[in-house]
Amino acid sequence: MKAVVYKDYTANIEIIDIAKPKLQNKSVLVEVHAASINPIDNILHAGYLKEMLELSFPHIMGYDVSGKVVEVGKDVLNVKVGDEVFARPNQEDAGSIAEFARIQENELAIKPENLSHIEAASVPLAGLTAWQALVTKGNIKQGDKVLIHAGSGGVGTLAIQIAKHFGATVATTTSSKNIELVKSLGADLIIDYTTQSFEDKLSDYDLVFDMIGGDVLAKSFKVLKKGGTLISIKGQDTEDLAKKYGVNFEWFFMSPDGAMLTELVTLISQGTIKTVIDSTYPMEQASEAFGKLAEGRTKGKIVLTIK
Known part of the structure; x- marks a missing residue:
């Protein structure tokens, strides 16, 4: 072949x-x-x-x-x-x-x-990553305030929609040229990272989903409420920051899962997620x-x- x-x-x-x-x-x-x-x-x-x-x-x-x-x-x-x-x-x-x-x-x-x-x-990879971060690890629930970084990317576009499906209020970071896209996916608050600092605009969030790492990950701790959760796919030692801000932190690798993929694709085939x-x-x-x-x-x- x-x-x-x-x-x-x-x-x-x-x-x-x-x-x-x-x-x-x-x-x-x-x-x-x-x-x-x-x-x-x-x-x-x-x-x-x-x-x-x-x-x-x-x-x-x-x-x-x-x-x-x-x-x-x-x-x-x-x-x-x-x-x-x-x-x-x-x-x-x-x-x-x-x-x-x-x-x-x-x-x-x-x-x-x-x-x-x-x-x-x-x-599959993007959808399962988003689902496992928000649902399995983040325990997302109706009324949560959620920040999703890189909202116009492969994972971010699905994560915004999954978070909205679960009844969350969603903020996301993107560049100015993608503002209309993330708005069409349901983002409630959009931070243009080329001109705005998300950590100055947001506070008291329940959940942050990070796909970028580095400074973005470090600054993300600042927007969480006490007891909030930061989930990242970028493995870094941030134990001290989590302790300092009184929040939960977890980084993870996505796991293949046919049953979870079936649950996600049902929402896609129904038109709930695109x-x-x-x-x-x-x-x-x-x-x-x-x-x-x-x-x-x-x-x-x-x-x-x-x-």
């Missing part, structure tokens, strides 16, 4: 012929129709996480997949050949920018008919797509079409 790979850290992205993944008892083999890309792909490619997560080469890129099931493992119970599914596969099964991908049954969701493969592929697609590229232009992602200015997700 053809797959988008790199043969070493920082090496050029290329398309090569490589063996299909081997079917396992509790997995399905999917003919890939679309795969979206995420900052983690570029972070791994640059070698920033190699002490924590050593890759084998050639490394197939991609963590989001939507496609059609072509083979089913002998212990798979609820999925059959011909089903259209989507998922964020685990680290071992990751490598979705290819003609075929392997997915464990408990990590996939059935794609609703009213969702295209492009839309479905844009959801996907935001920045752009699509054919698989042959994967390198250009990752270059655009690295610029950090995308609105929602970039998706690669495979079939």
Whole structure:
């Protein structure tokens, strides 16, 4: 099968012929129709996480997949050949920018008919990250005041809508050119980070969701009420700050979860939450797509079409 790979850290992205993944008892083999890309792909490619997560080469890129099931493992119970599914596969099964991908049954969701493969592929990693941060870790509830950083990004666009679904008042940070987008997603208060300091504008928040780290993470403690919660996907030692401000802090890695993905996609198929697609590229232009992602200015997700 053809797959988008790199043969070493920082090496050029290329398309090569490589063996299909081997079917396992509790997995399905999917003919890939679309795969979206995420900052983690570029972070791994640059070698920033190699002490924590050593890759084998050639490394197939991609963590989001939507496609059609072509083979089913002998212990798979609820999925059959011909089903259209989507998922964020685990680290071992990751490598979705290819003609075929392997997915464990408990990590996939059935794609609703009213969702295209492009839309479905844009959801798993970003959607599960947002859901787990706000719902699983943040225990979001009606009436909460929530700050979501980077509201126009892949995770942020879904996080704003999830927070609104749970009845929260939502503030978000974005640049001036994306104000209308985040407003259309339901943001109640918008901070233009190019001209305003969110920590001067906001106070007494119940929950902050950070995807940026660094100074933004450090300043986020200031806007929380006592006993509030800061959830971040950027791992940093902030124990002293959490103690100083009397708040809870947790950083986490998203976990694949088919049941949770099904819950999220039900809201999408009903129109409660909408996907935001920045752009699509054919698989042959994967390198250009990752270059655009690295610029950090995308609105929602970039998706690669495979079939």
